[in-house]
Amino acid sequence: MADGRVLARVAASIRARPVARAAALLLLFFYSLAVLAPLIANDRPYFVRDASGAGGGRWPLFESLSRLEVLLIVLWFLTLAALLFGRRRWVLAVALLVALVFGAAPGRATLAPSDWKERIAAGEFEAQSAVFPPIAFGFAETNLAESYRPPTWLASAEISDAGAYVRGPRAPVPDPVTGVVPAPSPVPVRAGEPARNSAWRHPLGADSLGRDVLARLLYGARVSLAVGLLSAAALFALGVLVGAAAGYFGGWIDLLLSRGIEVVLCFPAFFLVLLVLASADPRVLPPAVSIAFVIALVGWPSVARLVRAEVLRLRDADFVVAARALGASPLRALVAHVLPNALGPAIVAASFAVGGGALVEAALSYLGFGVQVPIPSWGSLASESHHAGHWWLQLFPGLAILVSVAGYNLVGEAVREALDPRLAGRREGAR
């Protein structure tokens, strides 16, 4: 570690690399979409006027937001503001907070399907005055007549009044379980929704229950992005704690912790995660949170080993002796002087672990061990149908996973360039 603030150097490194910079911006965009998902995709209108004509109105979408949601959105804007304008030191703290809330939020299904569209259609409110979000579908809002409807901008997705596909080679698909071929039924277009054959109705298609894939992708981003961050943060914290204790105190503490590290490293991580998740109670912990912690529980040794090695190297460094010469206690010397210098490689490992965690979550959800229906995650979206004809159900969630994990790794690469001591020589040479 050659110089000052770690975050400043990471930021400079990302800024200096166009690819990493684009990836970071894309991830920020993804995060914004995930946080703001209830404001972008919802079956409640922003505003609707009373039918009585008295001028009164309701704000159904905002009324439905839980306090947690509001806190999340406010925190996110604070984080963005800090990233854009502020001193960067507290960005990390805020971002971590966001991640934590993020992880907890999808577990509380406050955004269940509402009856607002029916109420508007019934004439309780003035239909023309209703202002709906850009995507007028909730993530759990079903429309069985549109089961497995392809993206609506495709010609093959055009549906007649009777509910049958007008053209296209695609015959109705039998249900994989029951074998029943669904009879065409007219597609109901509810209040606020785009027209039946509008390209904007289901731009990414619909799933088996006729739910809008785009809306589910947006909400699914919350779990998928949060689990990655949360697992990396937990893994980092645990690894630093164990690694620092082992490296600094040495002796039998080191012996014990090092053997512990080796034991955990021996476990086939993925199956351990499966085992724990199969026995975890989703009512106690939201599955997104338990997935993150289980990933952290098997992933911390890699960070712990790096921190231990760095602490061993630094505990007798001149500046640590100098701190002791000023009367600093061993704990203070560790926390204030050894650790800040020892964290570089651990931060690098943790930044790569974000993408790794997101991938593990996707795999778990794909296998059905992840978050519970109807809450979506990218992994569970991709497993919605295994039929080759339903390519949009596999392509779009898959792309989202691919792009976000690639983004994490590109940013991680920039972090590594900034912090890895092994690359220090190259850095100096480049100047």
Add this chain to the structure above:
Amino acid sequence: MSRFEAGARREVLLDVAKLSTRYEGRGGSVLAVDAASFRVHPGETVALVGESGSGKTTAALSVLSLLPRGGRVEAGEARFRGRDLVRLDEREMRAVLGAEIGVVFQDPLASLDPVHTIGRHVREALRGTPGLSWIARRKRAVELLARVGLPDPERVARAYPHRLSGGMRQRAMIAVAIARRPSLLVADEPTSALDTTVQAGILELFRSLRAEIGMGILLITHDLAVVAENADRAEVMYAGRIVESASVADLFAEPRHPYTAMLLRSHPSRASGARGDRRLESIPGRVPDPSERPSGCAFRDRCPLARGRCADQAPPLLPIAVGARSGSPRSVACHFDEEAPALLAAPVVPPRSPS
């Protein structure tokens, strides 16, 4: 009247007596400091002089309880204002360090934490000061940086160590060490990593701070020029032992240990200044490995005076007549110390056993 005499009537600040320090390692054990005794009085600068490996740094670290792993004080005591530092427990020692004893290390870049600003270093040093608020500490830190002669102290306080030059770093280190006005400053090779021109400024700073705070300074150095200009007394160490102890004036005028004499001969300012363009001489041989110290006098392999009993009797450090220049007590550990002053002038005699 010399400064030493003035000091002698006052209390003794640091009184190290028969201090022995041993390093235990995989390669066996090494007695790095062997029964060293010296005193520092308030306002006095005492230099521990010797080549690398002579045990001078280990002696200082023993006093400060900052020995690296494997090092242990085996015997002796180090009384600092009446308390034996060697026997203080860790908590009591922490209260002394920083508050009453300040330390300046050789390499200021390595001794400053790269992830903290200079200002934070000074503020951390001020942490224990009672009744100093956070804001007051901030202000005091900048004042201290200004006091040690750093230009634009506000900006320096915000800078990270790698942004400063070597001399500025060492000034910052000194600001950290004197932050709580210690009564003793231990400076381990404070100028060895610096350019000569920068050295002079740092040493001048030490002198003015000593006058201002009235602290005693234990100066560890291998550089005789630094000793000549800054120290009141010098303790010459060789292979873990103090071989000569005298006021600086006496030492330079009439060295009584052959090692001191040859050190003076090998010094450029002495060689060219006092005796024209005489050839600069090095001391043949090298400091013996402490783990295989020869029998008798440790210096005999390199000593032109060595003969007879030097081989089997280690000379004890004994008082000799008070110094002619300062009138202060001096002592030396040599069987033939009266022949030593002649070595300054005499042509070089190769040692008996050059193998």
